[in-house]
Amino acid sequence: MSLERVFFAFVIVLALTLNIGFTVGDISDPTHHNVYELYAAIVVSLIATVMKFGDRSPLGSTMLATSLVADVQLIAAATLWGYLATQTVSADTADFVTVISLAIGALIANVVSVVLLVIEVASLRR
């Protein structure tokens, strides 16, 4: 057990949990979704990406790829939300649904990341 591995797994799982926390709720209702949670999800996802840079394990490259997918989806969601917030007319429900659906996409990528992490740990034990 090394501190680095603990931190590595912590960041990856935290990225998933924050992402789920943000997306849970009515998909069309902005009040169900906290902007700070999205912000935290993005930051943790970015840190997870950096942690995976040059990871030597055989699954490292796949994990880096899923992490990049999550980053792209989350940043797209945040950008869209920020853009909607600046519109003077009240935001369309359909547009807000897109913000959450983008975040759900990132959620899938994060799930894959965690699954890969578990596979890697399991194959290590064998």
Place this chain on the structure above:
Amino acid sequence: MTADPPQAGRSIFILLRRLRRPLVALIVVYAIAILGFTLISGVDTAGRRWQMSFLHAFYFVSFLGTTIGLGEIPYPFSDAQRLWATASIYGTVISWLYAIGALFSALQDPNFRRIVHESGTERAVRRLRVPFYLLCGYDDAGYRVARELAEDGTPLVVVDAESARVDRIDVDDLQVEVPAVAGDASDPKILTLAGLTHPLCAGVLALTGSDFVNTKIVLTARLLAPNLPIVSAGHDHAWHPRMAAAGADHIINPFDTFAERVALALRTPSLHVIYEALTTQAGTAMDEPIHLPMGHWILCGSDLFTRALRRQLLALDIKVTLVDTKAEDGSTGSTCVQGDPTDPAVLRLAGVEDANALIAGTDVDVDNLTISLAARSANKQIFIIARQIQRRNSSVFRASPADLVTLSGYVVASEVLRAIRAPLLWSFLRRARDEDEGWAASLLTQLREVAGDEVLETWSISVSPAATPTAYAHVERGGSIDLQRLMTRDGGSGDAIPAVPLMLRHGHDRHLLPPLDTPIQEGSEVLFCGAARSRAIMRHATTVHDIPLAANVSNNRHAAAMHSPKADIKSHT
């Protein structure tokens, strides 16, 4: 054979791995700074409380962290915001400095630079589109070979263990871009990286200073690329059988080569003239032979160089006196004087006043120069041969009293070039060495008749319908081809082209000086010698129009590497 992961693109991940910590620090500091600005409230111009949105906070921290500082926007800050901004400035600037510092130290790291350099070389090797040579060892011999090949436009890849020598390639101003790897050439991975298994690799030249490394290169090349021609330099006879067993096509021993040239000049002066005329630029058949005296020779030094010479001299019944600090190992046929050869008293003891020739053959340049000077002052008539070790001392050696200077890197380089550029000429010269002075004298007379005082050139012609269409047209009309036919002018005059056929090769058979009525078969290759004018006429006579590039590539794998558009007729000098 296990495949290594491709190197290219790996360096960026190594760099990123090293930058993990600073990047995480940067992200965390930014995240905290941005979060703070969204939480701390300020007062707008109308006196209302307001909070920054994430967009504004990101915008503000971005120009804050990079010290651009556009001011307090959109409204002047409250004291709490200013406090947080102050903390953010220090945090972000420090984390930036940390990240940039880490980036530079990672880029400067010699290990990382080596990897970047290697992947650059690997890319350059992969991009090669014409046959190239893999040259191992970039000392004097390697440099000369590289320069000559580059002048021909033949690309090459250099491997050398010393990175200083590899760096010198950039300075040496070769005429083609030469990818170079700094690494141990006896490491198969390095050789593969340098293009050993590349389909266009035309040959391996193992010219490192160490016989052990050369043998390892030969072995590796033979096993990983079985069909490549391999030329290897070997200094010690003990290694020759091992090199040959490992699969070297040509083993070049600079000491033997030089000793044989000396013996050639002593035994068959005419052949020596031919040799010089054929192998040096602008050599003619009219050159005077150098007159090496027989009689009594003094050899200074007792390493492989003088041992090779002594063997040749003893075979010619020359009285040999060895001078060296080390006691002689009891060999027969030569007297030995123990002492420092740079000491004039020792040289006198060896009989320098009456000797006919002296060879300053130690492995230190200063010693050899000192010996030359001492010998000249003791004997005005003595013929002095000095051995030069370092290329940079050339001007001093030229000014020294030595009559003949030999540089073993130079000897190796010219032999290597001969072996790969003109294999037929090379085998002609090897075979001619066994002939006597009478044979050589008559050949020299013949060459003088043909070329007069013009520069002698050699060229070879491969006989095939594609390469020599005129001669084949003659066959189709019911004639047969012999050498005479190849040497006849076109246009009906029927005059003979002034040239001497030196050698005929068909498969593995080689005929020295074939008679003119020798019938020629398809696939034969003939080596001619004559003036440049004769070559042009013969080229015109045998080929009416231009030949496809690959006309005879399959005949000769060395020729394939030379990519000459005139692949049918190759100039050798």
